Amino acid sequence: MFSLRFRIAKWVMNHRGLSAAVFALVTLFFGIGLKDVKLDTIFSDLLPRDEPYVQVFKDHPNFGNPLTFTLMLQRKDGDIYNAETLSKVWNLTRDIDLAPGVDHDQILSISTEKARYAEATPFGIDMRPLMGDSVPTSPEEIADFKTRVEKSPNARTFLISADQSATLINATFIESRLDYAEAFKYVQGLVVAARDEHHNVYLAGQPALTGWVFTYKQEMFKIFAITLTALVVALALYMRNVVGIVTPIVTSIVAAIWGFGLTGWIKSPIEPLLMVVPLLLVARSFSHCVQFTERYYEIYAHLKDRKQAAEITM
Structure with missing residues (x-):
């Protein structure tokens, strides 16, 4: 398994143009799905389908709702x-x-x-x-x-x-x-x-509780924007170099395009109350990419070879 990982990393580095093209095409594919992304609440999707009470509710919809x-x-x-x-x-x-x-x-x-x-x-x-x-x-x-x-x-x-x-x-x-x-x-x-x-x-x-969520949707987006800005500022203060700042941002943007694009392609609306999950995933991608970049610079400091340092890091 160890040698397989090295062979994969070596192949990617030897075919960087092809790898980048495939990566760009996949990102473009998911990016097209963004136009169909929709924030909506489907109440029945929030209910456990194998729950006996839920099954009774679905079988007899006229008896309470x-x-x-x-x-x-x-x-x-x-x-x-x-x-x-x-x-x-x-x-x-x-x-x-x-x-x-x-x-x-x-x-x-x-x-x-x-x-x-x-x-x-x-x-x-x-x-x-x-x-x-x-x-x-x-x-x-x-x-x-x-x-x-x-x-x-x-x-x-x-x-x-x-x-x-x-x-x-x-x-x-x-x-x-x-x-x-x-x-x-x-x-x-x-x-x-x-x-x-x-x-x-x-x-x-x-419905009134969910309605209040939609009423404050713009405020929710503002909070997310402030949080993401704080992440970028913290990243800049920590990395203090252009590559260390740009790479996690690009990675997180691409991860968001893939995730939201997939929901658009499968026509699955996003529950507003679950929007915190993508935010947490973006934070994790930040963390992983920072570790990846740090490791790259550690190896590069010893080898003085960018390609080989990237290959070993990968």
């Missing part, structure tokens, strides 16, 4: 049973139904038809929506609506807080149509617009 935005509307100075707050619930529910990629059948609030109460009639049990085709506005309509809520344990337990000062609005999105950045921008706009002196609106859910 983690791709859900949850809005909480809170009245600051009382309960939700007033015309202003109920009107906000009504408008938020209908506005979020216009969000890009939303599943129109998976929107739930006290103003949707899915929120129902049970009422006994001479003909049996009748299930009716809590809120009809309009928002309760008069004191009598609001009192009637409150009575209906009391007849709906599910709404009272899962949609309205115990002190009756807050209510939830849930909107589930279709994974194949969900653009996290676009959907989050739209829903966050609704949240900001709905806040006033009497109401707080809060946003939660897995």
Whole structure:
């Protein structure tokens, strides 16, 4: 194995032009793939496929979905049973139904038809929506609506807080149509617009967390740029020669082209939260190349022959 490594190194040094041409062609090939590199989150790819709970989720997608935005509307100075707050619930529910990629059948609030109460009639049990085709506005309509809520344990337990000062609005999105950045921008706009002196609106859910990541994407790139600049400065202070500085930089750039180019060729989007991995790999390539360059100069100091020093180092 030792002699094989030497033969490979000797062949490369004796055919430097050919080796450089092959290296350049491979880099060019991966460089073409850079145009298809995409930062995106594919939620299903983050789940362990052999996990029983995940398999049940995939087999029965209509029974719950983690791709859900949850809005909480809170009245600051009382309960939700007033015309202003109920009107906000009504408008938020209908506005979020216009969000890009939303599943129109998976929107739930006290103003949707899915929120129902049970009422006994001479003909049996009748299930009716809590809120009809309009928002309760008069004191009598609001009192009637409150009575209906009391007849709906599910709404009272899962949609309205115990002190009756807050209510939830849930909107589930279709994974194949969900653009996290676009959907989050739209829903966050609704949240900001709905806040006033009497109401707080809060946003939660897995898509919201990922949306915040996309919101701060530019800041993330700035942090990476500062980190890479610090690496180069540290390298310059340590090596103090042109070759020792340029070689690790070129090596790391080529490694980045190969890695990102491969993801572009196989059409695999890069998860933003995993962008720290390429940064760590670049740091490792810096480290390896610095060691390689140092070893080259050590051997060259003894042999005074660049070709042979490079061959032995390799």
